[in-house]
Amino acid sequence: xxxxxxxxxxxxxxxxxxxxxxxxxxxxxxxxxxxxxxxxxxxxxxxxxxxxxxxxxxxxxxxxxxxxxxxxxxxxxxxxxxxxxxxxxxxxxxxxxxxxxxxxxxxxxxxxxxxxxxxxxxxxxxxxxxxxxxxxxxxxxxxxxxxxxxxxxxxxxxxxxxxxxxxxxxxxxxxxxxxxxxxxxxxxxxxxxxxxxxxxxxxxxxxxxxxxxxxxxxxxxxxxxxxxxxxxxxxxxxxxxxxxxxxxx
Amino acid sequence: xxxxxxxxxxxxxxxxxxxxxxxxxxxxxxxxxxxxxxxxxxxxxxxxxxxxxxxxxxxxxxxxxxxxxxxxxxxxxxxxxxxxxxxxxxxxxxxxxxxxxxxxxxxxxxxxxxxxxxxxxxxxxxxxxxxxxxxxxxxxxxxxxxxxxxxxxxxxxxxxxxxxxxxxxxxxxxxxxxxxxxxxxxxxxxxxxxxxxxxxxxxxxxxxxxxxxxxxxxxxxxxxxxxxxxxxxxxxxxxxxxxxxxxxx
Numbered sequence: 001x002x003x004x005x006x007x008x009x010x011x012x013x014x015x016x017x018x019x020x021x022x023x024x025x026x027x028x029x030x031x032x033x034x035x036x037x038x039x040x041x042x043x044x045x046x047x048x049x050x051x052x053x054x055x056x057x058x059x060x061x062x063x064x065x066x067x068x069x070x071x072x073x074x075x076x077x078x079x080x081x082x083x084x085x086x087x088x089x090x091x092x093x094x095x096x097x098x099x100x101x102x103x104x105x106x107x108x109x110x111x112x113x114x115x116x117x118x119x120x121x122x123x124x125x126x127x128x129x130x131x132x133x134x135x136x137x138x139x140x141x142x143x144x145x146x147x148x149x150x151x152x153x154x155x156x157x158x159x160x161x162x163x164x165x166x167x168x169x170x171x172x173x174x175x176x177x178x179x180x181x182x183x184x185x186x187x188x189x190x191x192x193x194x195x196x197x198x199x200x201x202x203x204x205x206x207x208x209x210x211x212x213x214x215x216x217x218x219x220x221x222x223x224x225x226x227x228x229x230x231x232x233x234x235x236x237x238x239x240x241x242x243x244x245x246x247x248x249x
Numbered sequence: 250x251x252x253x254x255x256x257x258x259x260x261x262x263x264x265x266x267x268x269x270x271x272x273x274x275x276x277x278x279x280x281x282x283x284x285x286x287x288x289x290x291x292x293x294x295x296x297x298x299x300x301x302x303x304x305x306x307x308x309x310x311x312x313x314x315x316x317x318x319x320x321x322x323x324x325x326x327x328x329x330x331x332x333x334x335x336x337x338x339x340x341x342x343x344x345x346x347x348x349x350x351x352x353x354x355x356x357x358x359x360x361x362x363x364x365x366x367x368x369x370x371x372x373x374x375x376x377x378x379x380x381x382x383x384x385x386x387x388x389x390x391x392x393x394x395x396x397x398x399x400x401x402x403x404x405x406x407x408x409x410x411x412x413x414x415x416x417x418x419x420x421x422x423x424x425x426x427x428x429x430x431x432x433x434x435x436x437x438x439x440x441x442x443x444x445x446x447x448x449x450x451x452x453x454x455x456x457x458x459x460x461x462x463x464x465x466x467x468x469x470x471x472x473x474x475x476x477x478x479x480x481x482x483x484x485x486x487x488x489x490x491x492x493x494x495x496x497x498x
Contacts, residue, residue: 003280006255006376010284010369031252033431035259037424040371042385043476044422046469050431058434081436086429089442090473101477105484109385111357112408115364120259122289122365123372127255136291136358150435159361173293175286180335182282182299185307186399187330193338220295224339227292228350235354239488239498249488 009126014172016131017070019164024075028128032163035124036078039117042109048117048158049083051149052076058148065144066137074162079138079145080118082110084247085154102154104249107242114158121161131166134159141234142241153246156238174203176220194221258375263421265380266319268413273324277377281412284373285327288366291358297366297407298332300398301325307397314393315386323411328387328394329367331359333403333496351403353498356491363407370410380415383408390483391490402495405487423452425469443470 029052036050053059056072063072071077088101100106122132138145138160145157180196190196201219208216218226243249278301285299302308305321312321320326337350349355371381387394387409394406429445439445450468457465467475492498 004376007280007284007373010373011287013287013289015289031256033427035256037427037430038260038262039368040262040264040383042383044469044472045476046425046430048430049436051436052431052433055434083430085438086442087473087477089439090446090470091477093441093443094470094474096474096478098478098480100480100485101473103480103485104487104489105388105481106477108360108388108407108487111360112364112385115361116368116371119288119365119368120372123369124256124259127253134289134291139354139357148435152436152438155436158357176295178282178286181286181295181297182301184301185304186397187298187300187401187404189334189401190338192342193335194342197339220293221339221343223293224336224350225343225345227294228336228340228355229345229347231347231349231352232354236349236352236497238353238357240353248485 006123006127010123012172013126014170015133016166016168016170017133018166018168019073019075019131020167021073022075022165024130024164029076032121032124036117036121039120041113045087045106045109046113047082047084047087047106047110048113049081049086049155050117051079051081053079061148062138062145065141066135067140068135068137071135071137071162075164077160077162078118078121079149079160080114080158081151082107082114082156082158084110085152088154102247107247107249110156111158118159118161125163129165130163133162135162139235139238140232142238143234156242156245171208173207174200176200197221255372255376259372261421262375263419264382265415265417265419266382267415267417268322268324268380269416270322271324271414273379273413278325281370281373285366285370288369290362294336294355294358295362296331296333296336296355296359297362298330298335298404299366300328300330302328310397311387311394314390315384316389317384317386320384320386320411324413326409326411327367327370328398328409329363329407330400331356331363331405331407333359334401337403351496356496356498359405360407367408367410374412378414379412382411384411388484388487389481391487392483405491405494420457422456423449425449446470
């Protein structure tokens with residue numbers, strides 16, 4: 001098998017939610033940010049930015065949004081932002097007659113630019129022995145987060161990543177079988193997903209989530225039902241909010 | 250400087266648009282797909298899927314959408330899809346009274362799941378000496394792509410990646426300076442972006458894009474003006490199309 005250290009590290013990825021309470025150092029932060037900046041970007045338009053949270057008070061305020069206390073203990077916290085403001089300003093300064101810096105196309109690119117940048121930071125951090133976790137929960141109340149970060153119009157927060165030296169060793173979480181997630185040439189619809197996912201459902205129930213110490217997790221299909229039969233209104237209005245903020249989508 | 254091979258490879262990332270015309274091998278494809286499947290996923294909900302294009306006729310049809318002839322020569326072509334269909338079916342099979350599998354929150358997660366998965370594949374591929382490029386151009390006409398890939402409702406194509414052994418050595422493209430892209434604790438608005446980006450504008454003009462052999466590229470601010478004063482209607486309607494396809498955003 002033609003593999004290597006980085007691939008082994010990717011195949012062993014686990015979210016880390018408990019870190020040693022020591023800084024990761026400015027040199028390493030610098031490397032992570034250089035990697036972020038080097039990430040591919042749609043049409044070379046650089047439609048993403050990073051807010052690095054170093055102010056503990058601000059972290060504590062973000063915890064009120066995320067409701068995950070461990071966020072406040074992340075030695076580093078980066079928030080990745082779809083940024084269509086910078087290019088909008090460039091057009092405005094040049095008095096362009098037309099300005100499509102924030103249409104649906106460019107907003108999507110801003111989101112994907114932000115996400116792939118985050119994943120590059122994750123991979124770089126893990127290659128240095130750091131432990132990371134994605135904080136989707138910073139979007140529980142996007143309006144409050146936008147206020148806290150003083151984000152201008154035509155920007156939207158997309159994802160956050162917490163980084164530090166790991167202080168826990170979580171179990172590797174089972175994954176869905178490839179045949180239900182990777183298709184050749186066209187999408188494959190299955191007759192019965194409960195049937196198709198039966199084996200994966202069983203495997204997942206053997207997994208222990210460290211967040212709920214010593215409690216096995218539910219099957220995948222049960223988790224899907226429980227999580228997706230409810231809605232968070234403030235999360236669900238993400239694209240409505242984007243419109244309010246100047247996106248023409 | 251505490252760096253390593255993967256970080257050096259990330260800092261030296263270039264898009265590769267010309268590949269040796271040899272397959273990358275099923276074993277390697279298998280590794281890349283395992284890495285994709287191991288990528289972090291919002292709330293453990295696995296809201297992304299991959300369509301692997303192996304049919305040359307289909308690649309040729311996708312070129313008609315992307316208008317980039319070299320897409321047809323990519324030894325491997327993966328299209329990453331925001332997939333809120335699978336979980337919607339699980340809820341429907343369970344006769345859930347409420348079903349929020351495809352609201353704005355879950356759609357955003359489907360998009361970010363797809364994007365970070367793509368970046369993981371990119372990093373794994375590059376670590377094996379492969380050359381990759383993102384094809385955002387597959388979204389030039391999303392309706393046609395959806396038809397070609399037979400994507401069901403509550404799914405949207407997000408991004409594509411071409412992979413093969415590189416047959417060119419492009420120059421490293423300059424990047425914006427970090428102080429205009431990374432901010433501490435809150436977003437920083439500059440008074441004059443042309444002024445702020447002057448140095449970067451100059452650096453970029455020293456760069457040669459292999460796509461336009463021996464022609465230097467425009468400054469960043471000029472590119473922004475040229476690209477964003479125009480709009481592609483079929484690209485811009487991405488989120489409208491998502492609504493038509495069952496997303497409640």
